[in-house]
Amino acid sequence: MTVLVTGATGHTGRHVVAGLKAAGVPVRVLVRDPAKAPEGVDVVQGDIADPGEAAEGVDAVYLLWPFFTADGIEKAVKPFKGKKIVYLSAMSAEDGGVWGDVEAAIEQVTDDWTFLRVTGLATNALAWVPRLGTGVVRAAHGQAKRSVVHERDVAEVAVKALTEDHVRQTYLVTGPESLTQAEQVRLIGEALGKPVRWEEQPPEEAKAELIPHLGAEFAAGAVDYWASLVEDPEPVSLDVARVTGHPARPFAEWAREHFS
Ligand SMILES: NC(=O)c1ccc[n+]([C@@H]2O[C@H](COP(=O)([O-])OP(=O)(O)OC[C@H]3O[C@@H](n4cnc5c(N)ncnc54)[C@H](OP(=O)(O)O)[C@@H]3O)[C@@H](O)[C@H]2O)c1
Structure with a gap:
């Protein structure tokens, strides 16, 4: 399988990349600036709001939504239809808001999702x-x-979710x-x-x-x-310990x- 990592230059994403590489999983990253991309991975330049070709041929995605509204989320998740999506969400998703709207949009395109509510x-x-x-x-x-x-704990949970069966699980991280x-x-x-x-x-x-x-x-x-x-x-949740x-x-x- 190949995993696409968004936010690969960021705090959690860089550890997700490292964890996947250590597990021998082929990684592709979607970055705005290829000069900042990590070493030893397939690099696609682009924007999370329009992942397009970055989604082609991957089986799973570590998804960040670094925006203050969910405007455009349907377009962004459409290329991941039917694929595994591990989304870095927030505890407040239970009350809706941008994180709740992103979770709802993900549920529309795939049954294979894991939400990491931080x-x-x-x-x-x-x-x-x-x-x-x-x-x-x-x-x-x-x-x-x-x-x-x-951020390492978030990344470790994400790597488990990306490489094992954590279908339709919502973790409080x-x-x-x-x-x-x-x-x-x-x-x-x-x-x-x-x-x-x-x-x-x-x-x-x-x-x-x-x-x-x-x-x-x-x-x-x-x-x-x-x-x-x-x-x-x-x-305080025990989900990090349960998963990792x-x-x-x-x-x-x-x-x-x-x-x-
Ligand atoms: N802070 C909290 O307490 C909290 C709580 C719950 C959830 N979260 C979620 O966690 C996310 C942050 O995760 P993090 O700490 O791992 O990341 P981070 O260190 O904040 O870095 C953001 C990452 O997203 C990339 N990025 C930003 N806009 C992009 C775009 N339009 N297209 C492509 N890439 C883009 C950045 O790339 P560049 O190198 O190009 O800038 C960077 O890799 C937030 O967006 C939020 O949704 C945060």
Whole structure:
């Protein structure tokens, strides 16, 4: 079988490529810039919104949908009709939204789907990098408790789903613990070998800062969601352990890998 990996230059996709190669599975990647493509794979230049020829001859796809709306999803998934689709989704898909709309579109084209519903990626913490040098991360809702997951764990679950029988399975893909955002910052400081502390930012200021990156609706949604996690933490799931055979990696390990 040949597997098409989208987002192959990104955080999860690069590990999906590595995991498939290690398993001896032929890989094709769909990239916007072939100069950034990983080594030792078939490279097709294109856009996720219009995969076209990249889908020809592949049996399965690791699919990311890196857009803020599901506009155009029907066209994007049509070339994968009847094929295996492993989609990097979000826990919020259960309430609809863009991730729910993408899942629904996938169900229309194939019965062989696996949805990896992530609570939050540990890589979200990279947004704090510009402030780490100051020793103070100023952001909203430091007491929000999240179960962020290491990108390697997401990728390992994806490789299992792509190479084994996980048909019509929806996995809740989380880290092994619920950690406040302030605790995440403290652990990054430990990995760096210098203290970093959280400074609480008023929610409206945080929304204004995020609008250029996420747009007004997603920026407000993100900050309001963190507010909700102060009282109502993200769940911790055992699906990573069930699928991969080992516990999900703790955030401290992620921090050491990225900052030591
Ligand atoms: N952050 C979270 O907490 C969270 C939670 C749930 C789900 N998710 C999902 O996870 C996704 C991010 O996954 P990730 O962290 O593995 O990726 P990432 O590191 O954010 O990188 C995005 C990848 O998508 C590629 N890409 C972006 N737009 C593209 C386009 N129009 N055509 C082709 N390729 C395109 C990028 O390629 P280039 O190298 O060309 O830029 C890059 O490889 C999000 O889109 C979201 O749907 C995230």
